[in-house]
Amino acid sequence: MRILAISGSLRTGSSNTILLRAAVALAPAAFEVSVYEGLATLPHFNPDLDNEAAPPPVVDFRSQLQASDGVLISSPEYAHGVPGVLKNALDWVVASGELYGKPVALLNASPRSVHAQASLQETLTVMTASLIPEASITVPLRSNKVDEAGIISDPEISHALRSGLEAFGRAIDLLRANAGNGMRSETAALTF
Numbered sequence: 001m002r003i004l005a006i007s008g009s010l011r012t013g014s015s016n017t018i019l020l021r022a023a024v025a026l027a028p029a030a031f032e033v034s035v036y037e038g039l040a041t042l043p044h045f046n047p048d049l050d051n052e053a054a055p056p057p058v059v060d061f062r063s064q065l066q067a068s069d070g071v072l073i074s075s076p077e078y079a080h081g082v083p084g085v086l087k088n089a090l091d092w093v094v095a096s097g098e099l100y101g102k103p104v105a106l107l108n109a110s111p112r113s114v115h116a117q118a119s120l121q122e123t124l125t126v127m128t129a130s131l132i133p134e135a136s137i138t139v140p141l142r143s144n145k146v147d148e149a150g151i152i153s154d155p156e157i158s159h160a161l162r163s164g165l166e167a168f169g170r171a172i173d174l175l176r177a178n179a180g181n182g183m184r185s186e187t188a189a190l191t192f
Helices: 015-026 056-067 084-091 114-126 148-153 155-180
Strands: 002-007 032-035 070-074 103-108
Touching (some): 002 015, 002 056, 015 070, 015 103, 015 148, 015 155, 070 155, 084 114, 103 114, 148 155
Parallel strands (some): 070 103
């Protein structure tokens, strides 16, 4: 199961990026998780460039999304909103449709970033992504000095991440099964 992990932060040492890297280490054996590293290379969204000759970083981003079975997004909140670099990335795939019906789980490293999470959920819903609430978790990292090893060794946090990732895997399997039965993902009854 190929999972693309996207951090909404460009900051070195971002707790959201560290959380994603810990998720990679804690992922079920069936998962092949890669962290998207090209967020900073995406040009500002320009509808005039959103065509077959899209800029190479956009083509690469779309290709990685298309090849994935699911997407994990972990994002900070800036001024009660989604960071511009993450929103920009999402804008590049609105019309091209790589997130249509794609299972998406949201991770969050701060208990206070409710506005960005709500905004991100709204944007992804409009884009017809299949949000998986059971796999979307907030892990309240209380220190900017937390590292991947600290997350992995914390029993409560590692259990929450593992449980969320396992729920994500079950949801992806169920969505695949429903697609095989001719059910559209947004109308499929999901029970985990």
